[in-house]
Amino acid sequence: MDAGQLAVQAEAVHKAFYDKQTRITQQALKAVDLQIPGGSLTALVGPDGAGKTTLLRLMAGLMQANSGVLEVLGIDVGRDPQAVQDRISYMPQRFGLYEDLSVQENLDLYADLHGIPKARRDERYRRLLHMTDLARFTDRAAGKLSGGMKQKLGLACTLVRSPDLLLLDEPTVGVDPLSRRELWQIIQQLIAEEQLSVIVSTAYLDEAGLCDRVYVLHEGELLAQGTPTELRRHADQRCFIAVPAAGQNALQLQARLIDADQLIVDAVPHGGAVRFVTQPDLAQIQLSELLRGASVRAAEPQLEDGFMVLLRARLGAVHVEVDALQQELKQEQPPSGRAASGGSEVVIEVRDLVRTFGDFTAVASTSFDVRRGEIFGLLGPNGAGKTTTFRMLCGLLPSTSGFLQVAGVNLRTARASARRRIGYVSQKFALYGNLTVRENLRFFGGAYGLHGKQLKSRIASVLEQFDLQGQEHTRSGELPGGFKQRLAMAAGLIHEPEILFLDEPTSGADPLARRAFWRRITALAESGTTIIITTHFMEEAEYCDRILIQDAGKRLAMGTPQQVREQVQPVREAGQPILSMEETFIGIVERSRNGQHDGRGALA
Amino acid sequence: MSETLVGGFWRRLLSLVRKETRQLLRDKSNLLIGIGLPIVLIFIFGYGVSLDVRNIRLAVVLDDHAPAASDFVSGLTLSRYFQPLPAASLHQAKQMMRDGEAEGIVHLASDFSRQLSAGQAQVQLIVSGTEAPRAGPIVNYMNALVEQWQQKRADRQGLSEGGGARIQLIERIWFNDANTSTWFLVPGLIVLIMTLVGTFLTALVMAREWERGTLEALFVTPVRPTEVLLAKVTPYFAVGMLGLVLCMLAGRLLFDVPINGSLLVLLLASMLYLLVALGIGLLISSATKNQFLASQIAILASFLPALMLSGFVFDLRNLPVGIQVISYALPATYFIELIRTLFLAGNFWPLIIKDCLILGAYALVLLSLARYLTRKRLD
Amino acid sequence: MNWLMAFVYRLINICSKELLAVLKDPSSRVILVVPPLMQSLLFGYAASYDLTDAPYAVLDQSNSLHSRELIARIDGTGVFHRIATLHSSDQIAAVIGNGEALLAIQIPADFDARLNLQQVSPIQMILDGRNSATANTAAGHIGAIVASYNQRLDPDSGPLIQVVSRAWFNDNLQTRWIILPGMIAALSMIQTMMLTALSVAREREQGTFDQLLVTPHTPLEILISKAVPSILIGLVQSTLVLLVSLFWFQIPMAGSLATLYAGLLMFTIASVGIGLSISALSANMQQAMLYTFVLIMPLMLLSGLATPVENMPDILQTATYLNPLRFSIHLVREVYLEGAQLADVVPDLIPLIIISVVTLPLAAWLFRHRLV
Structure with a gap:
């Protein structure tokens, strides 16, 4: 299509949903105006619940706006959705592959529906299967593919024809960095070859950085728009990197900075240093007080920095009651703390752990130790064996062979009461949706043997710590996303466990909520709780004391983030930027897959 | 888009039918309900359930x-x-x-x-x-x-010679020479099986598509809602007709039930009722969009009434008027009457035409309603 | 003791969570209360073998005093109502075949003459056998009318034997009297089983099951927590049907409530045992639902609820020994209608106990070995 024509034009588009059960009308989109030019790659970014999916569904004609005009490819989509649907391709967030049909059959179905002539198909299939690396699996049932492969097949089904406009709704959600990069390569390749107009929604800001234009949505409103460069400029002159003075801990510095929300917009650990964004009118004296001798240099603003500035301007700070959290726990736990983590007690011990399912090896001979008060990260691509390892540690899955001890016992075989020492927060929101917040907490408290006064006081304190006051009587299923995540944490911590297991706790959360989450985690570790965590956000590995990278069940690397980074980037030339954790991760996994891994990775 | 609209319709329909058929054949639980359960029912009703008092x-x-x-x-x-x-x-x-x-x-x-x-x-x-x-x-x-x-x-005692005036009642039971309940239960079973396949199974399968979100991607293609519905209906229609054939074979070969009416009319009438059952199934699924609710409603609103209120076991003539009103609102009631007549009695045209017209009207209304409710919309 | 207290605390905790989870869902609340009420009312009226309204046709070729009087007697029963008076035997086929009349009575021209000559005078009754059960009942009624007419015709014709019949427990032999007590057990079984079968699958699908397994609750406690609410709900549903039976249909109860509930409790435990086994076997809600459905059908049909077990061939009668519903329906009827004591229903209780003793540990075993 012509680059001059508008792909999408929205004027005061408004969309509300009415929930029959709660009788609450939720405003999903509030007077959104946008003009997306044709022939470009456009990103819609924003946290969960920002209205990205609703907007894409409106464009695809799957929903109708309550008011306003929405034109797609020059057609009023509210009036004639079929005319739009005949010309666009759309990949929903949860692509509904027919799981009992094979890869080929799924592709054929969409090719037939889109009316691709047989003659053109072969060529198209060959290209798509090659790009998605699915050629080997054409006969496999779609349900038996891994998460990343399913996502790629969904994309392939969407792309069986070259549409006038391509809509992609979070195509990379729940996909590991490697698959993520591959998916983007496919998209970019197609854009280059076929001059596609693409609108993609994403929660990853690095992906938005690859687009021509970015629209930032927040709670149904358009917060900002522009090219990535324009958005970055919001944080111009305000980005710095601080390297802590010798003997100082980067994470403690990061904690100090992020707690000072009057002065600092954002702070994240970054390769042994701290990257931070300041408020516009910051006095130098105030800053140096916080830095305590750390050396500071200016840094190039990134898209995320600009985004954080925008969000903070809109929302104010999300303050975490760290003191309450720490004091509460310190009374109960032996005062070991992270500072002492070096040689202290081992609480999790894993030796030669193996798990096979039939002839498939999910975890191949893995060994590691976790010490008290440590934050230990398990990273790896989809299907790497993270979840399997995790489930074995929690006693949810028996191991095939090997030795395993958590808090001195194997939870699989130990008495049920031994589980009182661990807390578990699963990936998906896994509390009882039709019970209220308080009922959920009361149940989990009771399950861990708390009752009476003690239970009451624990419920009161987790409600406070996790900022859930005022929501006690809301059904947990009706809470907004961020609250659900905090409730899950509160339930996992109600019995003050020694060890906390967190399975991808931050996926789908907005950056502000993620900062608050990690602040709580570091505070917990500070007071002696051991934390084991899996995550898809590789930058979050920076918060971990040590990380373990797995692929195809094998251990590829283990050590502090810095040690792992050095495996890929042993020496950093002056002026060369610090390798991001994501790049490190991809480097390590690729090296291992290319068979160049020399075994040096394992740092005991 | 140079191709004609009609050509596109057939191509898409064929492709969707192929997809539905594959899914049907690959999901064992569908076959369990669509074929296994009917066979079990034939045996239970043929041999187990009897209203004949003997021994x-x-x-x-x-x-x-x-x-x-x-x-x-x-x-x-x-x-x-x-x-x-x-x-x-x-x-x-x-x-x-x-x-x-x-x-x-x-x-x-x-x-x-x-x-x-x-x-x-x-x-x-x-x-x-x-x-x-x-x-x-x-x-x-x-x-x-x-x-x-x-x-x-x-x-x-020789008393009967001119032994007084006496009425002798000569009984003749028409349409059921064997005087056995099996003869009327087995044809009636076709109603149960068609309700099972047409309503319960179809509602479940269609609700599954809504629940799993598989329709979202499908909708944003040139496919029309009518095509989605027709494709969904086709294989289950075939399974329903297979149930009919099973019942007819079992009736003929195992239980010696006669087929006195026209076979062609029997087939046509069954197709009509199957369309009604499918219409109800599609209607339930598009109204609930949830497997659990759809199955509960299908059982409560369709299957149990067909079992209890249609005259399948309990004769409608025994019911109080209020309940009869409900019975005569059920399409199953007319089909039971029709199918029993065609099996046991023969071609009694006034009854056949009346029942076929009623079933046809139900089919038309229910299917159009299902089509109206199935829009390519998520809100 | 401390240990016991903790156990009890945890049980109360987890069971109350389960109950809350079921009862707080408005749609499941509706599903738990409305269907048993609706069905017991509807089927209480609908399930009837008692002929109340039989349309019939008459072809009276005699048109005499006797024939008119005989017809008047048939009309006078209130059961038969004449929908057509025919004029030729050709009309019979249509009136029966089209389902307008259940039976036709043909009285030949010489009917009166033969009676006056003190001869046997045949009349013909043609019945629509498409529902042979109804046809036979109607034939019985007409037979009785003719017999009593015969007696009036000639009071001295040979010795007269009168059958004096008495029906125990159900004087008027009303089907409703046996269907409703049967439904006290049957209706609650459908949902008790479905609810238990879905309980674990639902938690697994919603991801809460892992969360539950990492708590100190033992599999046994989880099992009990799944069973207890279902048992309670089953008993509440039975109570609803019992109330309908007692107060709406006013069927008097002969036995004691305590015995009835003892039996129902045992039955509900047995159904919950079966439901839990299904639950442990199925990977998702859809499977659980289908398995339950496929199982409930034969259980209901071969339980004696609607058609007597004694009507079945011997092999199937033996097969019904595996069916908890068969015993519970029998038990409820005995207690409700016959006033049986606890000792009298022991033969029905034992199979229920056996089924529970087999299925509950089986479910526990399956839990331990399939999941986790």
Whole structure:
């Protein structure tokens, strides 16, 4: 299509949903105006619940706006959705592959529906299967593919024809960095070859950085728009990197900075240093007080920095009651703390752990130790064996062979009461949706043997710590996303466990909520709780004391983030930027897959 | 888009039908409901469920040992309905009944033959009302048996020669030569099976698509809602017709049920009802979009009424008027009437045309309603 | 003791969570209360073998005093109502075949003459056998009318034997009297089983099951927590049907409530045992639902609820020994209608106990070995 024509034009588009059960009308989109030019790659970014999916569904004609005009490819989509649907391709967030049909059959179905002539198909299939690396699996049932492969097949089904406009709704959600990069390569390749107009929604800001234009949505409103460069400029002159003075801990510095929300917009650990964004009118004296001798240099603003500035301007700070959290726990736990983590007690011990399912090896001979008060990260691509390892540690899955001890016992075989020492927060929101917040907490408290006064006081304190006051009587299923995540944490911590297991706790959360989450985690570790965590956000590995990278069940690397980074980037030339954790991760996994891994990775 | 709209319609429909058929064949639970359960039902209704009262275990208490009394008992023994069990006393007989060994007691008092000679005798019959469906026929059979026995005695004594004015009732049961409930249950079963496949299974499968979100991607293609519905209906239509064929074969080969009406009309009528059942199924699924709710509603609103209120087991003529109104609102009621007539009675056109028109109207209304409710919309 | 207290605390905790989770869902609340009420009312009226309204046709070629009187007697029963008076035997086929009349009575021209000559005078009754059960009942009624007419015709014709019949426990032999007590057990079984079968699958699908397994609750406690609410709900549903039976249909209850509930409790435990086994066997809600459905059908049909077990061939009668519903229906009827004592229903209780003793540990075993 012509680059001059508008792909999408929205004027005061408004969309509300009415929930029959709660009788609450939720405003999903509030007077959104946008003009997306044709022939470009456009990103819609924003946290969960920002209205990205609703907007894409409106464009695809799957929903109708309550008011306003929405034109797609020059057609009023509210009036004639079929005319739009005949010309666009759309990949929903949860692509509904027919799981009992094979890869080929799924592709054929969409090719037939889109009316691709047989003659053109072969060529198209060959290209798509090659790009998605699915050629080997054409006969496999779609349900038996891994998460990343399913996502790629969904994309392939969407792309069986070259549409006038391509809509992609979070195509990379729940996909590991490697698959993520591959998916983007496919998209970019197609854009280059076929001059596609693409609108993609994403929660990853690095992906938005690859687009021509970015629209930032927040709670149904358009917060900002522009090219990535324009958005970055919001944080111009305000980005710095601080390297802590010798003997100082980067994470403690990061904690100090992020707690000072009057002065600092954002702070994240970054390769042994701290990257931070300041408020516009910051006095130098105030800053140096916080830095305590750390050396500071200016840094190039990134898209995320600009985004954080925008969000903070809109929302104010999300303050975490760290003191309450720490004091509460310190009374109960032996005062070991992270500072002492070096040689202290081992609480999790894993030796030669193996798990096979039939002839498939999910975890191949893995060994590691976790010490008290440590934050230990398990990273790896989809299907790497993270979840399997995790489930074995929690006693949810028996191991095939090997030795395993958590808090001195194997939870699989130990008495049920031994589980009182661990807390578990699963990936998906896994509390009882039709019970209220308080009922959920009361149940989990009771399950861990708390009752009476003690239970009451624990419920009161987790409600406070996790900022859930005022929501006690809301059904947990009706809470907004961020609250659900905090409730899950509160339930996992109600019995003050020694060890906390967190399975991808931050996926789908907005950056502000993620900062608050990690602040709580570091505070917990500070007071002696051991934390084991899996995550898809590789930058979050920076918060971990040590990380373990797995692929195809094998251990590829283990050590502090810095040690792992050095495996890929042993020496950093002056002026060369610090390798991001994501790049490190991809480097390590690729090296291992290319068979160049020399075994040096394992740092005991 | 140079191709004609019609060409696109057939291509997309064919492709979707192929997809539905594959899914149907690959999901074992579908086959379990669509083919396994009908076979189980045929056996249960063919062999297990019966309204014919036979093998009645009667405790016989003979307090009179005169020849007339033992003659009566031998009459009882010869009957194809009764299984007399001797009991020493009324007390013992009652115990037998409590223990479930006997379901009724026949008592001939010590003065039976004396009274018989005097022209006025009594046979005492006790049955248990806890099995009312059996107790009623038992009383009827006993009355008929006594009547017969009396007649035989009269004949033997030569009393029947001009033996007085008497009406003789000659019974002829049409359309069920074997006088067995199997003959009316097996054709009726077709209704159950079609409701099962058309409504329950289809509602479940369609609701699954809504629930799993597979329709979202499908909708944003040139596909039309009519095509999605037609494609969904086609394979389940075939499964429903397979159920019909199974029932017809089992009826013919295992239970000797005749097919007296036109086979063509039978097929056409079944197709009409199957369309009605599919219409209800699609309607339920598009209204609920949730598998659990869809299955509950399909059972409560469609399957159970077809079992209990359609005349399948319980004759509509026995119902109070209020319930009859509900029964006559059910399409299954008309199909039961129709299918039984076509199997057992023959081509009675007024009934066939009336029922077909009603079913046709239901099919039209339900399918259009399902089409109206299935829009390519998520809000 | 301390240990016991903790156990009890945890049980109360987890069971109350389960109950809350079921009762707080408005749609499941509706599903738990409305269907048993609706069905017991509807089927209480609908499930009837008692002929109340039989349309019939008459072809009276005699048109005499006797024939008119006989017809008047048939009309006078209130059960039969004449929908057509025919004029030729050709009309019979249509009136029966089209389902307008259940039976047709043909009285020949010489009917009166033969009776006056003191001869046997045949009349013909043609019945629609498409529902042979109804046909036979109607035939019985007409037979009785003719017999009593015969007696009036000639009071001295040979000895007369009268069958004096008495029905225990259900004087008027009403089907409703046996269907409703049967439904006290049957209706609650459908949902008790479905609810238990879905309980674990639902938690697994919603991801809460892992969360539950990492708590100190033992599999046994989880099992009990799944069973207890279902048992309670089953008993409440039975109570609803019992109330309908007692107060709406006013069927008097002969036995004691305590015995009835003892039996129902045992039955519900047995159904919950079966439901839990299904639950442990199925990977998702859909499977659980289908398995339950496929199982409930034969259980209901071969239980004696609507058609007597004694009507079945011997092999199938034996097969029903595996069916908890068969015993519970029998038990409820005995207690409700016959006033049986606890000792009398022991033969029905034992199979229920056996089924529970087999299925509950089986479910526990399956839990331990399939999941986790």
